[in-house]
Amino acid sequence: MALIPCRGTNSTKTLRRWLGPKIDLYTLTVASISRTNHVNIVTLLGFFYEGNKRALIYEFLSNGSLEKFTFHGTRDRIQSLPWEILFNITIGIARGLDYLHRCCNARILDFDIKPHYILLDEEFCPKISDFGLARLCPLQESTISMLEARGIIGYYIAPEVFCRTVGGVSHKSDVYSFRMMVLDMVYGRKNCSADLQRSSEVYFPQWIYNRLELEEEALFQGTIIDEEKAVQRKMILVSLWCIQTYPSNRPSMSTVVEMLQGCVESIQMPPKPNLSSPPRLALYTLVTLTDSSDGAR
Numbered sequence: 001m002a003l004i005p006c007r008g009t010n011s012t013k014t015l016r017r018w019l020g021p022k023i024d025l026y027t028l029t030v031a032s033i034s035r036t037n038h039v040n041i042v043t044l045l046g047f048f049y050e051g052n053k054r055a056l057i058y059e060f061l062s063n064g065s066l067e068k069f070t071f072h073g074t075r076d077r078i079q080s081l082p083w084e085i086l087f088n089i090t091i092g093i094a095r096g097l098d099y100l101h102r103c104c105n106a107r108i109l110d111f112d113i114k115p116h117y118i119l120l121d122e123e124f125c126p127k128i129s130d131f132g133l134a135r136l137c138p139l140q141e142s143t144i145s146m147l148e149a150r151g152i153i154g155y156y157i158a159p160e161v162f163c164r165t166v167g168g169v170s171h172k173s174d175v176y177s178f179r180m181m182v183l184d185m186v187y188g189r190k191n192c193s194a195d196l197q198r199s200s201e202v203y204f205p206q207w208i209y210n211r212l213e214l215e216e217e218a219l220f221q222g223t224i225i226d227e228e229k230a231v232q233r234k235m236i237l238v239s240l241w242c243i244q245t246y247p248s249n250r251p252s253m254s255t256v257v258e259m260l261q262g263c264v265e266s267i268q269m270p271p272k273p274n275l276s277s278p279p280r281l282a283l284y285t286l287v288t289l290t291d292s293s294d295g296a297r
Helices: 023-033 085-103 170-189 204-213 226-242 252-263
Strands: 008-015 046-050 053-059 106-109 118-119 126-128 135-138 143-152 284-288
Touching: 023 170, 085 106, 085 118, 085 126, 085 170, 085 226, 085 252, 106 170, 170 226, 204 226, 226 252
Parallel strands: none
Antiparallel strands: 008 053, 046 053, 106 135, 118 126, 143 284
16 A cells, blocks of 8 residues: 655545556556656646555646536537637647657657546646556657557547557557547537437538638637637647548647647648548457657648
8 A cells, every 4th residue: 555645635536447458557547647747737646555446646626627618418519618718728738748748758648638537727727637548658669569458449549549551559649639629629519429420421520621611600619709710710720630540640749739829820721531430349459559750740
């Protein structure tokens, strides 16, 4: 048993036993978070281990997860947060991922970036949490191998994770997950809602791309001023770059940060996304984790 005492309010997360072969979720999470020190990464204050009982002690983040501000179960977006705050959250998440990919002693690939795992403090500063699927990749090495159960493939998971012909699994896989989360923030709903599934435009990014080409007002959410529309357009353009099927066509997270910090006019129209969404299937596979040679765009 190990417990680091801490003062003040904190948040405790209890972990279930990890069922993957020879992989301990608790150990992976502690090892990953303990290597980090960044304003956009959650702070691990302590941990607990006794028999089958394991828990992590995080800093307390009063505004909870980003999920409650991005998904309300309907097509209508509830304007819970101003666009300025949503945009700052987007940049914060991008900076956090860039730090994990480039600035740690070992590159940390998250593999599970989604709104539920982004925590917000009292000033809505985003903190990336939950590194249960994270992998450490030495910066000097190009490949490592891992054997694990992926479970149900969702819409935040990059296609190369379950389809090797697309490319190697790398830091660009987190870039793909990042774009889905940003689209959730813009549209306030899951990216594959029932109303879209009943239409001919099943793939949500395809729906966005078509309207972006036509400059349709339906693309933008709510009654907003021109400055807010520019913010939405920037978030959408960056997301469409991050969604590219082949990892080599996606920007690195450092490039994403630069795009978000620049002017919207400097962001080129990305290629049209793939016409179909990733299948939802159970996956138990051996994948090779590659720090691919595609580099930053």
